[in-house]
Amino acid sequence: MGTILVLLVICATVVWIIRNMINDHKNGKSVSCGCSCSQCHGGCHANLKKEIDRLRNAG
């Protein structure tokens, strides 16, 4: 019983972490970047590459 309970807690934690990481990724945040997004100058944004390309083409 104890084993099942602990296993369930671990599985739930893992699922919760992965779900959060997927959500962060969808929201343009990095999964493994240690910086907080407010420090990051948008470096983790998913559309950043497009923005850089646009600016480079413009510049």
Place this chain on the structure above:
Amino acid sequence: MNIRIALAGNPNSGKTTLFNALTGSNQYTGNWPGVTVEKKEGKLKGYGKGETTVTVVDLPGIYSLSPYTLEEVVSRKYLLEEKPEAIVNIVDGTNLERNLYLTTQLKETGIPMVTAVNMMDLVRKNKEELNLAQMEKDLGCPVVEISALKEEGIDRLIETAVSVAKKAEPSHRLVFDEKLESVISAIEKKLGGLLPQNNPDWYAIKVFERDEKVVEQLCLTASLKQEIDAYISSVEKEYDDDSESIITSARYHQIETMIHDCYVKRNRQSDSISDRIDRVVTNRILALPIFALVMFLVYYVSVTTVGSILTDFVNDTLFGEWILPSASAALESIGCAEWLNGLVVEGIIGGVGAVLGFVPQIFVLYLFLAVLEDCGYMARIAFIMDRIFRRFGLSGKSFIPMLIGTGCGVPAIMASRTIEQDRDRRMTIMTTTFIPCSAKLPIIALIAGALFDGAAWVAPSAYFTGIVAIVTSGIILKKTRLFAGDPSPFVMELPDYHIPSVKNVFHSVWERGSSFVKKAGTIILLSTIIVWFMQAFGFENGVFTMVEDMNNSILAMAGNCIAWIFTPLGWGDWKAAAAAVTGLVAKENVVGTFGVLYGFGEVAEDGMELWGTLSSEFTAFSGFSFLVFNLLCAPCFAAMGAIAREMNSAMWFWIAIGYQTLLAYACSLCIYQVGTWITTGVFTLGTVIAGIAIIGFIYLLIRPERKVA
């Protein structure tokens, strides 16, 4: 109705601080240029919902609207193409003359504007006087005095900005002398319908300045272009100057008149306190030793003394005596299977705990760094380093990303965007992650504590290894065809020294420290679970099972496949190899993996400490070689992703990663081989290769520079 208000101003004029005050957000501020690389948006406080919503856009700091730098391109494109309803033009009241140059250009865009004179508290403190009513009259737009840092005058600014935006009365540019005015109207007449109706003057002035981007945008016919060119040339001949300089002089003439009208400068009898401090701190001879001493003290106190006391408590007492035994006992009492007990205690708590144990050191380090940043010292370091970097063909601009890199490599890599020249930008991207970030601090502290008994020099040496690697890389790379050329110019204002704001310091420490803790609870936790499974299961007697001997595990098999690569570096053991590889996911994983493999979880049972077990596997030189390799080699995946995005080229990405890894390998090889040879007299093939590497390195450093046409 949604109103967009753009914040525009010079670098370091306090835009981001004002943005935070206006929107209640917590964007990172810093007192060096380039903190805001791209525009950021937020809702104005009190105008987030309802009939009228107001979006505030923080533009990068710029000195002009010329398209010379990426920041200028971003700001100019936003103002002209997105056409916000109003501009809040932030002017640093203590540097009025320089700041008003941009003001004259912003007025030319025709967008309704309000001028916010920032740092008025300092203006008053310096006993200087500013006649805002006269300034308002001269500029032809509302002027509000504020102190963004102290949040003074913000409500009035919000009110004025919203009212200006709602009225939508276009701003009028300042008038040049008669001759120039006639030239501009002549150009306008010639271009006629080609000019946008809302701000034809701005385009006419830019055409006169021979702004290539505007000329290109207007799609002028060859004959019209030639006609206008001939006209501009005749004016240039008359003024005996180029057209851009003629306009610049005219703008400065307007500014001089305005300053004369509304600004009473105190006649300084003596130097300010900042001047007096700078005379010592930025002194040609003393600057570098003072910087070295300051950084030595910062790392020594954070990693070795105060930080170490707190870390010892977290490791030995909190985890060792309280959490681990309690968790183990609790799991046993509920009848949890032994293997699951192992996963939780040795894997999760052991791995994550090994990383979390360094949180106190990280908080102490960031407290010091935040104080140094906020009081204005770090801005001086960029200035000092520019002087040194320039000697070796590098720009001081390369040092700004390195300052940011002490927190995390990702924003540091992004900050390299402020460097205009591609070769310098690429070189900065390649070298900026050599500065130890927060994730590398646990590795430094672990090696310092476990292998050097907390010796004072180890932690500061990691920081200086990063700086030396950057400078020497700069020298070597600048002599190659790919990077040869003059460094980018670096202009920055040195802010006055001031007592650090408690709010700013704690915000900075909390942002950096809490993201470290969050990371330990997510990616590091998942990694330790995987590492634990990989070290707990494997093949024994031809059967896949939970292994009794860790050397039969999957992790050992995988580690052994690559461990030979690191044998010449002194740590050819599969555990160290596996730790270095897991460090690619996140650098904290190096310590997390050691925590799982060397049994942090065993502390409570047999009194054996992880650090003690670890020290038996390494010599001093192999330990330092391991530390240097992990400091200089390819960074974590997040930073690699940032490198790939910023390089925007697969070839350059691989050159960067290849260079970092090669340099890390060569340095570690030399440290281990030469160190071992000197201390033990053992001379091997590795020693010969290390000798060749040192000779090659010296040759690359001293060979003549490549001449660039």
